[in-house]
Amino acid sequence: MALTLSDGSKIWRAEFTSTKTKYAIKFVADGREYWDNNNGKDYNGSETIGVAPIAPQRNPSGFYNTFYFHIQAVLQNYAYHKEVFVRYTRDNWQTYKDQPLGYNNTRDDGTELWYTVLTVNYNESFGEGFEYAICYRVNGKEYWANNFGANYDASFSVCH
DSSP states (O other): OEEEOTTSOEEEOOOOSOTTOEEOEEEEETTEEEEEOTTTTOEETTOSEEEOOOOEEEOTTSOTTEEEEEEEEEEOOOOSSEEEEEEEESSTTSSOEEEEOEEEEEOTTSOEEEEEEEEEEOBTTTBSEEEEEEEEEETTEEEEESTTTTOEEEEOOOOO
């Protein structure tokens, strides 16, 4: 099932009826085929935390060096009390910032959707991007979604 956004991009969604489902993702863009198979391990429906890909949006009010990144995480609901945040850096982890994600809703399968918007200002000394990871703290444990240790990478373009 696909939702087409105003810029022509699409958000695809698949529903699984079992948490034991293993899967890989295939997509075709500009006639080229791409696969995401979780670094050869395939994905499965029982993951503790999943992260949706993000894309930048420019500030519509005319501040051309301000970008918004909508970040979503889907969590297994292990307990009512939990903490979810995005940790991000623009200088290869010499420094970083944490920003909490807020609860959005509980899905039919019992998982929860959490959400935040990062506001990132372009700064020539930092370049045009950042790395990030999502942390989920619950029942005295931490779960990280960090692209298998490589972290997630977000970039944006600034027209001068």
